[in-house]
Amino acid sequence: MFSPQALQARLTDFRCRCAAAGLAATHQRFVIYRILLESKDHPSPEAVVARVREQIPSISHATVYKNIHTFVEMGLIREVNLLHQTSRLDANLDRHHHLVCEQCRKVVDFYDESLDRAQAAEPAPHGFAIRRYQVEAHGLCSECQSAGGES
Ligand SMILES: [Zn+2]
Numbered sequence: 365m366f367s368p369q370a371l372q373a374r375l376t377d378f379r380c381r382c383a384a385a386g387l388a389a390t391h392q393r394f395v396i397y398r399i400l401l402e403s404k405d406h407p408s409p410e411a412v413v414a415r416v417r418e419q420i421p422s423i424s425h426a427t428v429y430k431n432i433h434t435f436v437e438m439g440l441i442r443e444v445n446l447l448h449q450t451s452r453l454d455a456n457l458d459r460h461h462h463l464v465c466e467q468c469r470k471v472v473d474f475y476d477e478s479l480d481r482a483q484a485a486e487p488a489p490h491g492f493a494i495r496r497y498q499v500e501a502h503g504l505c506s507e508c509q510s511a512g513g514e515s
């Protein structure tokens with residue numbers, strides 16, 4: 365999802381953001397953040413713990429969760445809120461949409477300019493102040509379609 369240059373830019377920006385938030389850019393934090401940047405599959409916090417442990421076997425669950433929470437609060441990553449399942453994490457902050465496989469729960473980014481233009485009538489219903497739109501398209505990924513074997 366990120367070119368090597370973009371990854372480097374995000375990591376440099378990370379140090380500045382930590383400094384601005386009065387947070388030490390520790391090695392642990394750095395590893396967790398880099399893993400999030402390198403994960404294209406919208407991992408669950410649990411999956412992030414497993415990946416971080418490949419590099420820092422001794423790191424605690426609580427430390428990884430706490431840092432993920434901090435990153436979300438800092439706006440460094442987003443939580444993908446799929447109403448019916450646990451949280452998934454997204455370091456891709458570009459405007460994009462999601463393809464959600466209802467079978468294997470895979471979440472794939474996609475870009476679509478016509479969806480970017482989608483907008484509710486002004487003012488928004490129910491007195492809502494809309495900050496951003498993100499379309500979630502539900503269905504079956506190609507692997508699950510061929511595994512299903514029907515028709
Ligand atoms: Zn699938």
Ligand SMILES: [Zn+2]
Pocket residue numbers: 406454456460461462472473
């Ligand atoms: Zn995404």
